[in-house]
Amino acid sequence: MADQPNIHVHGADYEKVDASYFEHRQLRTGAAGWVLLAGLGVAYVISGxxxxxxxxxxxxxxxxxxxxxxxxxxxxxxxxxxxxELSSMIPTAGGGYGFARRAFGPVGGFLTGTAILLEYAIAPAAIAVFIGAYTQSLLGVGGWPIYLAFYAVFVGIHIYGAGTALKLMFLITAVAATALVVYVVAMIPHFSTANLFDIAPTTAVGASAFLPFGYIGIWAAIPYAIWFFLAIEGVPLAAEEAADPRKNLPKGLIVGMLILLFFAASILVVGPGGAGSATIQASGNPLVESLEAATAYGGGTWISAFVNLVGLAGLVASFFSIIFAYSRQLFALSRAGYLPRFLSLTGAHKTPWVALIIPGTIGFLLALTGEGDLLILVAVFGATISYVLMTAAHIALRRREPGLDRPYRTPGGILTSGIALVLAITAFAAGFLVDLRVVLYAAGFYAVMVAYFFFYSRHHLVAQAPEEEFEAIARAEAELGGG
Incomplete structure (x- = not known):
């Protein structure tokens, strides 16, 4: 196909590449069933x-x-x-970028993929800061040596192979989930309703013991509430490495979400209820500090030591899994030509080694700031942009292409995705409330990426990339029909 003319459509130019291009950009297929995919979904989030x-x-x-x-x-x-539904229709490594690309063209796909990349490149840096806090509490060692060690080891494991990485990730996640169950059971006997409301009310509008910072506090808390669920949407990024993705991606997503809902409800109630909201509101290690608080156990115990030790597995699980996510998102965008094509090169183990190393290096440098809470907000801001675009893509595709094969159909259809869209817009707006630096950093990142797209990459997209190929086929069929 290399000698065929390029395609120009929707303001973008698609180049035909020969087979050797994809020979150096292959992922290992069939590495994950729905159980591993559900584990991956929980692993993404459990650090939260x-x-x-x-x-x-x-x-x-x-x-x-x-x-x-x-x-x-x-x-x-x-x-x-x-x-x-979207992942059962378009099971490619591009995930959300692929969904938005089908619905809104190359510009929409690029903006969505860039938002997801911002989320996944920043989130491991925030988690690395929390890992440092845990190891400092547990071993007396934190800071840059810990950040460097964790990035080096886990990026290395991912380079070695996706199958090994996913299985190890599942084991670590199971251990972390065990720690959460132990924590919840240990805190239940020490629960007191009064502990939930021990933050003094301010003079804000609507302030009370229940809402000490008034109505505006609800909105301001949204970016942190997201941390209970942030990154579950990354499961579709494993599409090309999943067994029977059209069936297993929906199942893995839904089962993973049910587990996360249980943990979010439990932790939110027993943590502040056992130790006091004021005690843990600024803690980098809230579960251990709540266990050790006077209202709970009056000092360190074997339970707090266990949660601290095994709780580190929760942070590691998310750190480990989100490295997987950022590499697959970067791989897909690069393979399709949106980003420099060398970023999608895969090695002997069929893993995108360049897409693993470069964001890992950047993440390590960001972790050195030590501002885990600020990094959370930047990651959340990128995530909410992608949520708006992905849910809008579902609505657009349901209306414009109702005949597409949908092995799984969303209960409630566009009503369900419409609710998600409205709440995603609300969550996006909340990002402006807490720290304006978040918006500035995200805007700076987007400015660089968008400039690269409009001035260069939109003229050099790859026609046969899985997320783009349908466009080339549709265009060719239209030309044949016109002829």
Whole structure:
């Protein structure tokens, strides 16, 4: 096909490449069934149960964080049902970029993929900061040596092979989930309703013991409530490495979400209820600190030591799995020509080694700032942009292409994705409330990426890339029909 003319459509130019291009860009297929995919979904998120969510107490109090969490639980649940349908239709490594690309053309696909990349490149850096806090508490060692060691080891495991990485990730996630169950059981006897409301009310509009920071606190707590669920949407990125993706991606997404809902509800109630919202509102290690608080156990015990030790597995699971996610998103965008094509090169083990190493290096440098809470917000801001575009893509495809093969159909159809869209817009707007640096950093990243796209990559897209090929086929058929 290399000698055929290029295609110009929707303001983009598609180049034909020969077979050797894809020979150097292959992933290992059939590496994951639905159980591993559900484990991957939980692994993406489980660190959010160990640290990060509690900063929402500082913004909205327990009541504000509770309402924000309920809203985000609804958003993620409806979005997961939406993504289950989209992933069964378009099972490619591009994930959300592929969905938006089909619905909105190359510009929409690129903007969505870039938002997802911002989320997944930043989130491991935030998690690395929390890992450093845990190891400092546990071993007396934290900071850059820990960040470097974790990035080097886990990027290396991913380079070695996806099958090995996913199985190890599943084991680590199971251990972390065990720690959460132990924590919840240990805290239940020490629960007191008064502990939930021990943050003094301010003078804000609507302030009360339930909403100490008033109504605005609900909105401000949303970015931290998202941390209970952030990145579950990354499961479709494993499409090309999954066995029977049209069936297993929806199942993995839904089962993973159900597990996350259980943990979010449990942690939000027993953590502040056992130790006090004020005690853990600014903690980098809230589960351990809540166990050791006077209202719980009056000092360190074997349970707090166990949760600290095994709880590190939760942070590791998310850190490990999101490395997988950013590499597959970068791989897909690069393979299709949106980003420099060398980023999608795969090695002997059929893993995208360049797409693993470069974002890992950047993430390590970001972790050196030590600002885990700020990095969370940047990751959340990128995520909410992608949520708006992906849920809108579902609505657009349901209306414009009702005849597409849909092995799984979203319950409620566009009503379900419409609810997710409205809440995603709300979550996006909340990102402006907490720290304006978040918007500036995200805008700077987008400015660089969009400039690259409009001035260069949109003229050099790859016609045969899985997420793009349908466009080339449709164009060719239209030309034949016209002839």
């Amino acid at each position: 149960d160990f640290a990060g969510w509690n900063f929402g107490l500082k913004q909205g109090g327990w009541g504000g964080l509770l309402i924000a969490t309920i809203l985000m639980a609804v958003m993620y649940t409806t979005m997961v049902f939406t993504l289950a």
